[in-house]
Amino acid sequence: MKVTQKKLDDGKISVEAVASTAEVSTALNNAGIMFAQQMGLHPERDKTVAQVCEERMGIKDLDAVVEAQAVEALVPFAVDKTGIIPAYPPQAMPKSPLKRGQTFQFGLVVAPKPNYDLESYESVEITVPELVADDAEVDNQIAQLAERYVxxxxxxxxxxxxxxxxxxxxxxxxxxxxxxxxxxxxxxxxxxxxxxxxxxxxxxxxxxxxxxxxxxxxxxxxxxxxxxxxxxxxxxxxxxxxxxxxTPVIDDAWLKKNMPMYADMDALRSSISGTIHRQQMGEYENYKRNLAVTELAKRFKGKIADEVYESMSRNLLNNLRAQVQQQEGMTWEQFVEQQGGEQQFNMMMMMQTRQMLVQGYALDALFTHEGLVVSDEDIMEACTSMNPQNPQGVRRQMEESGRGFALREAAERIRANKWLLEHAKVTIKENQA
CATH class of the missing domain: 3.10.50.40 (Chitinase A; domain 3)
Incomplete structure (x- = not known):
């Protein structure tokens, strides 16, 4: 994709982009596949997606149906080419028809993510409870193991x-x-x-x-x-x-017969305990990071543009609606009612939107102030946070869809959050017996 950019008087960036014929074809193909999936259509041998849609739904021109989605899919590639991280997703302004076999010209007005400052960059102070091993959880997992071997x-x-x-x-x-x-x-x-x-x-x-x-x-x-x-x-x-x-009794004799990789019950308990501890340590680390960035966000200075609020709020709402739709037996209206009604729900969403924006911008400020650099480990950690089962797939999908800039932003914030905790004054509060 060819991209030219020009800075406007208001600080925004005017971008002119030209997508190649191959990029146009890929965007239309992917949009067609997504449309078919949403309609519950399945691929058929020796038939294109367009042929399946025509046979099942009578759609003569699938490209025309998915044109808007294809244009939207091309926007991130143009943004990524500029090297700019936008404050909110820009809208495409087509300058030519979107047709297979032809290049596609479109314009964007990109609002770069603003640079904010903090009132102080001194170490934050947090207090966390002591992490204590729980033998009851080991017993619970052994009981679950027994249930699997009924x-x-x-x-x-x-x-x-x-x-x-x-x-x-x-x-x-x-x-x-x-x-x-x-x-x-x-x-x-x-x-x-x-x-x-x-x-x-x-x-x-x-x-x-x-x-x-x-x-x-x-x-x-x-x-x-x-x-x-x-x-x-x-x-x-x-x-x-x-x-x-x-239900079997899990003991040394049972292990020898069914799970000989464990010498005895002590070895099994030790293995389970180690797995639980690693999981708890990961959760404990995330808990400390969240506390640290919450403290850092209190030092945020500046005004966040309305367009940024609206974009973030819309994204959060769409994600939440998708999650509710996956819950059987619950409508969106019922979910909102469970949250205390529409007024309280809207207030909660507004507070969550501001919290996420301020924390993100505070980490951006820290990243810049300390001159931090993103490593490949940070990028993979960002991908893991999105999908722990397939981080490599997340990275490939984001880079191939032109959203490398979003991945870089997430990795920068993770790097800043890790640095913040490494330099924080952490007090461990002992648990009361």
Whole structure:
């Protein structure tokens, strides 16, 4: 992407950008894929996303539908080329049509992130509780380990009831063809656990040990076009035995048989304790960092522009809405009500927005004042904070989407926060017995 920039009288930067034909194609492709995912469409062999959208939704020109999203995706690349960290995301001003096989010209007005100062750069003082090992958590994890190795053994025979566990054999057919996943010589099955459709449970309940029954039941399925249908399955089931759950005792003998990598219980407890301690140390370190930056933010000087407030508040609100949508059985209105109603919720969001902005700007000021430099370790720590399971993937995704500037900002603030804590006066408050 070719970019030229010019400083305006108000301190903002006018940016003119030209996206190549390859960049235009990539932006449209990615926007199309995101649209299909949002619509619940799945990729099909030997078909493009556009073909799938046309067949399933009647969309003749997918590029036209996702044009706005594609333009929005090109904006970060232009910003990243300038080397500027914006105070808030700029909006694209198209200068030419967005068409495959053509370059795309657009303009931006970027407001650079302002430089703020602090009233003081002296060491902050914080008081934290003593970190104490908790043997009860080790015991809890050993109990969880035992639950994962539960065994089922033969119990006294009786008629199968709801909630009973039994060993059954199955032979199932659908449209005259055997169903491999529902055909087996022996399977431990718990009735009433929702593992199979209700019609299956209704037939198993009431059977006696040794009894064989042939019946049909309905289950969910998909047709060749991916539409949900109801499938009818014919099944012959035999109850072979009633079973009961036995939770093992985790001791030296059990470890020797099942987890020989541990010499004895002391070795197991030591390993679990070490893992817990490392996790607690990470949380403890983050707790201290948060306390330190909270103290630093009290020294912030300056006025934050309304546009910055609005942008940050909008981002926080969108993220929160996405989280609430993932919670089953809760609407956005119910969530707001749980927070004390709309007025209290809005006040909370306003305070959280200001807190995040002030803390970030305070760390920026410290980073500049101390002449700090970002390391690759800081960048990876920033990625880990976004996704602990796949930090490398986060880094690749952010850099490939043109948001390297956002990653650099996050890494700079992490570097400043670490420096702040390293030079802080930390008082450890002993826990009262």
């Amino acid at each position: 065994e089922y053994v033969t119990d006294e025979p009786h008629v199968v009831g709801k909630g009973d566990v039994c060993m059954i054999s199955l032979e199932s057919f659908m449209d005259g063809e055997k169903v491999p996943g529902l055909t087996m010589d022996g399977r431990t099955y718990a009735t009433g656990a929702g593992l199979m459709p209700d019609g299956f449970d209704e037939n198993i309940i009431g059977m006696d040990v040794g009894e064989t029954k042939t019946f049909t039941f309905e289950g969910p399925g998909l047709d060749d076009e991916g539409n949900e249908i109801v499938e009818v399955i014919e099944c012959t089931a035999t109850v072979k035995e009633i079973q009961k759950q036995v």
